[in-house]
Amino acid sequence: MSQKSWWPNSAIYQVYPRSFQDSNGDGEGDLRGVLARVEYLKSLGVDAVWLSPFYKSPNRDGGYDVADPRDVDPRFGNLDDAKALIEGIHKVGLRIIVDIVPNHFSTDHPWFQEALSSPIGSAARARFHFYDGRGENGEIPPNNWNSIFGGPAWSRTTDKDGRPGQWYLHLFDSTQADLNWENSDVHQDFERTLRFWLDLGVDGFRIDVAHGLAKETILKDHHDPEALTRALRLDVTDMPDSQRAELLSDVPFFDREGVHEIYRSWRKIFDSYPGERISVAEAWVHPSSRAARYVRSDELHQIFNFDFLVAPWSAATLIPAIKRTLLEVAEVSAPPTWVLSNHDSPRLVTRLGGGEDGEWRARAFAQLTHALPGGIYIFQGEELGLSDGELADEVRQDPIFFRTQGRDKGRDGARIPLPWDSSNNFGFTNGKPWLPIPSQWSSKRVIEQDEDSNSSLNFYRESLRIRSEHPALKGSSDYRINWLDAPDGVIAFERHPGFTLFANTTSRELKLVAPPGVSLLLGSRPGVRLEGERLTLPGDSTCWLTKLK
Ligand code: BGC
Secondary structure (H helix, E strand, C coil): CCCCCCCCCCEEEEECHHHCCCCCCCCCCCHHHHHHCHHHHHHHCCCEEEECCCEECCCCCCCCCCCEEEEECCCCCCHHHHHHHHHHHHHCCCEEEEEECCCEEECCCHHHHHHHCCCCCCCCHHHECEECCECCCCCECCCCCECCCCCECEEEEECCCCCEEEEEECCCCCCEEEECCCCHHHHHHHHHHHHHHHHCCCCEEEECCCCCCCCCCCCCCCCCHHHHHHHHCCCCCCCCHHHHHHHHCCCCCCCCCHHHHHHHHHHHHHHCCCCCCEEEECCCCCCHHHHHHHHCCCCCCEECCCHHHHCCCCHHHHHHHHHHHHHHHHCCCCCCEEECCCCCCCCHHHHCCCHHHHHHHHHHHHHHHCCCCCEEEEECCHHHCCCCCCCCHHHCCCHHHHHCCCCCCCCHHHCCCCCCCCCHHHHCCCCCCCCCCCHHHHHHCHHHHHHCCCCHHHHHHHHHHHHHHCCCCCCCCCCCCEECCCCCCEEEEEECCCEEEEEECCCCCEEEECCCCCEEEEECCCCCEEECCEEEECCCEEEEEECCC
């Protein structure tokens, strides 16, 4: 890591292109739309933008079902638009990261189509996981694994003569066929894709399901597939921690040793390009100490730390989570990361209880996160204090909703398009938005929040500005923090030089004693006050203090 590395402490903003800005009136966001908003992105004070997939795709899983990773889906524009966007983002001094989806291809990908029309045992089938079924007529899937999205992880093909054929593996939707990473075509094709986007100037990749590429012997049943599926689902909360930990410590399709070989070879590609091209792994691994293995110095740059994505706003949970994270990454000298929301989870305000209380908690949580060492990721709309929109089942599109027969409502609520201004459909589109934008969002529009110095948007801007300027927070490669004694429910620490944080995770106002000689830098809500050394912290609030003039 060089002295001037741009990424270890970066703030990276996630754009979900389908819901950011539509430029052609088809009701779905596109790359030209993102380009039209680059000044907005710049105004946030982030260092980089990460774009969720915009590649050619039948869009059965929000574009995470890629049919051509080296082309743009017409719904998002074309390759020239992608080039213009990369240039436009660079022009305002930001970096751009794109998604890469190596665990699976869409069943619309020409490789899968070729596999379907090729015989059993052919080279075309060897790029995926095709197997004969078990039972007298091959009617039982090759193993008993379940899809993460619900239902079985196998679908049966139909042969040319109309008879049932082999089965193929899909850990997610049946239109997302898992790739076989023991096949050299797969390695070569992904290297081509990495180079394709690196040549176009992207600054890095977010690696989807990074822990999934290598699989354990496939023709072996799991001893309890139903329990494993429940253990993998974050919304299942009634499973004892010890049972969950045991199940997750040995998942036959996640976090197998083979993935690291792949990332070591990718790292060589990133390092062969000028500038620092980075990678961040989306890898849910257990126990969390396994995460550090992905960011060893010859592997990836960052791994998302999802502790905060699921944590309640509670000092009792957050303090040990922060301590553990800092210890784990320190062992491999990698910078930690922090994530409060993304396109796969309920929005932060909703998760923290919704309503006004949820909004204040979300601000306090963000301000805590922005003061921690390492990199942060911000999901579009988090800065606006949006909550999940209510949606009628008829408009839902997430495959999770369909594969669980509606038992799980899925992730659409967090993917509703952004409210910009007072024109048609909140300025998102001239057409019909692909998901309806709640009418209550009129108070959340960017145009209103821009004008209001107390808005969530301006709070984020201020917090990110201070984060990038204060010597204790900006660009420090010192990932230690100095914990202070504090009452129950309060998080308190110092960072060198001259920075102190107090976060009150209780709902009661608290009076605390501040260190001598500090002044108030930022409070997450009105009512945070410093009088001499008497610090007043309303319920659910965070404050930053500085000793520097
Ligand atoms: C992405 C999801 C996607 C899944 C399958 C993930 O973890 O973030 O949105 O559905 O991978 O590609």
